[in-house]
Amino acid sequence: MLFVARVTRAAEGNGGGCCRAAMVTNPVHGLPFLPGSSFTDSTVLKFSAYFQEDVPISTEEHYRIRQVNIYYYLEDDSMSVVEPVVENSGIPQGKLIKRQRLAKNDVGDHYHWKDLNRGINITIYGKTFRVVDCDQFTQEFLKSQGIELNPPEKMALDPYTELRKEPVRKFVTPSDFDQLKQFLTFDKQVLRFYAIWDDTDSLFGECRHYIIHYYLMDDTVEIREVHERNNGRDPFPLLMNRQHMPKILVENAKNFPQCVLEISDQEVLEWYTAKDFIVGKSLTILGRTFFIYDCDQFTRQYYKDKFGMPDLPRIDVSKHEPPPVKQELPPYNGYGLIEDSAQNCFALIPKAPRKDIIKMLVNDNKVLRYLAALESPIPEDKNRRFVFSYFLATDMISIFEPPVRNSGIIGGKFLGRTKVVKPFSSVDNPVYYGPSDFFIGAVIEVFGHRFVILDTDEYVLKYMESNASQYSPEALASIQNRIRKQDAPTQDVPPEDTLAPGSESMQATEEPKAQDLDTLIDTIQMHLKDHSCKDNLREAFQIYDKEESGFVDKEVFFKVCDTLNVPVDDSLIKELIRMCTHGEGKINYYNFVRAFSN
The missing domain is CATH 1.10.238 (Recoverin; domain 1)
Structure with missing residues (x-):
């Protein structure tokens, strides 16, 4: 394939003189081709950088910033570092690193112009240089090669050099404020504010009321505590004596010994003034945050005339009773009934849970009895029969196994009176077995044992007929089938307990x-x-x-x-x-x- 080459030259004035580069451009694709032999000795990339040097033996400066220029020669990929000479600096300046190829890492790779960019750090012979900017020719060259340049940064300044530029003497113009005029004008005029200090978030904290006095004659502040009768506190009249209150301290004055020395203007940047005390806002005085909720009539009139605040409404800070907290019970541990276990959370000495007295009186001595068989893979359990007794007064169940002679199984009480939870019901909200769950053919699971209801007594039949709305159609159908079989003529029909x-x-x-x-x-x-x-x-x-x-x-x-x-x-x-x-x-x-x- 035959390519037609076009040679262009770019000239840009920089610190190294006139830089020219011969670039061969592909007319088809427009991509520059830069062989090393096409550059002359004057084709140089220039970067502005700085490095930080520690000053361990000086009391006036801890480090200094030294600004340098990094030159990259495209002819042979060599680099040099030059520091501009500053007159009377006392530091050896000029060419810090001679022109040579500089190692980039321990492997032996050298720096290439593709590795240079703005806003990066490069390490040369143990010193880290921060590259902040480059000249116009370098910027255009890198963009033509498809390198995305980082945004330029500001050159760091040497703090000691900047300090020497400041004037040696500083004069403070005396204030023209007349303190005597302020004293004569605002004598005996005091702004009164009502505030609270809410410390209820801390341990044993409480909400206490205070009165803040601001004296207009000398801009001093006084804080008095409002004592209530029989509050258990000593009746000290003042929380804070009348004094000037600092609002913003100097950075170096935070550890100023205020308890033994008086604060002066040198330690304070700003003092509290009358414009800082506004109804509805909080302010911090000596570590305590006071909320101003009201003021007197003179203070309202003063703020209206002085600051143009026509209305300063009173804010209600009375404590309202919090809504009752809903008592949450801990998870049920599975021992005993959940109603009995919950009583331990209500009182130190648990009491018996309340019972439905009306239900107990109406259903007193009413017991529903059922005949059941045990579902078990053990052959010895197939012929075992149990009598379920459901007590309507307390919804409790007891199980009795009639003793069978020479069966090898001791009969008697199988389960005492207790409420039986249905399977698959939640532990925190259990669902107990009720009368509607007992019918012929129903499966009852009692603490891991499965029983099948085989037969009922006559009272259960009458109870189901009188309370048909409580039972499902399936339960009523099982009773109807049993009554139909009883009314049928006598024939060789197996008993109901053989239907398991x-x-x-x-x-x-x-x-x-x-x-x-x-x-x-x-x-x-x-x-x-x-x-x-x-x-x-x-x-x-x-x-x-x-x-x-x-x-x-x-x-x-x-x-x-x-x-x-x-x-x-x-x-x-x-x-x-x-x-x-x-x-x-x-x-x-x-x-x-x-x-x-x-």
Whole structure:
């Protein structure tokens, strides 16, 4: 490819004389090409910099700033550092570093013009130079090479040199303010302010009232404390004696011994004046912050005439009762009832929680009793029966296991009277079992033990009929089925306690009616419409049904149901299992699968 070269020269006047650079430009792309042989000896980049030098043996200066010029020669990439000569400086100045290639690091790399920029630090022979600016030619050259320049900085000045430029003597023009005239004009005229010091944020702090007097004759301030009767404090008349109050101190006068020496104008930049005392603002006097909330009538008139403030309203600083803090109880630890544990947070000597006396009088001696079986994988627990007693007066439950002779299990009290928390309820806000949770087929979990309600007594049936609104349709349906079976003619029907899932006595002697089975299946489909569809349920049963008879054993049936998470604890599902159970412990899974199909 053939390129046509165009040679341009740029000249810029700088400290090194006329600098010219021959640049070859690609006419197609416009990018400059700078070979080393194209530069002459006068092509130099100039940077302004400074470095700090410590002065350990002088009492007047601790360090000095020395300004230098850094020259970079493009011909051979060499550099030099020159300090401008200052007359009578007493410091050897001139060329600090001769022209040479300077090492950039310990590896042996040398400084290149690409490494130089404004606003950077470069280290040469152990000294750190701060580059602050460059000349116009250097700026244009670096921009033409695609280098983004940092903004220029101000050259640092030597503090000792600046100090010597100040005049040797300083004269203070005497003030033309006539103190005698002020004394004669404002004699016996005092501004009175009412203020508070609120120290309630500190330990044992309180809100105290004060009166601040400002004497116009000499601009002095006096602070008096307002004592209340029987406040427990000594009746000292003054908190602070009449004196001039400094507002802003000199930096070196913060540790001035004010307790033994008098403050003068040399230690104070600004004093408190009358314009600093305004109603509604705070001011700090000797470390205490006072809030001015009111003043007298003379003070209001003075501020109106002097400063043009027509209205200085009084500010209400009376303490209002804070809103009552809501008492938060600590987390429940799980021991005893939550009502009993909460009493330890209300009083040092806990009292018994309040009881519903009306409920106890109405439901006195009313007990609901249920017969239940224990759901357990242990074979010895399948035939165990328990009597649940629900006391309507206190909502407590007790469990009793009737002793069975030669069973190997000691019967008796299984659980004393207590309230039983429902599973999955929060610890801080527990939900207890109520009468509506007990019905035939319901599963009750008591401290990790699962019980299935098998039967009830006659009083429970009457109570449910009289309080039908408290029970769900599912609970009422279970009672209706029990009453219907009692009213049916005597036949070989197994007792109700054999309806527990997995029990070996769960069987029926006759085929269920097709109409009742279809009604139950429709009810289950409506009840479990939100439940996930078990499309592979039939396939799982067919794997175990090698003869394709439509029946499987009870153990296989419950194993498949447990694997596919079928809710066999539901009372409707239990009734369906009972209707699908036939002799010899076989279950017809065809009718069972219909309830879970689409």
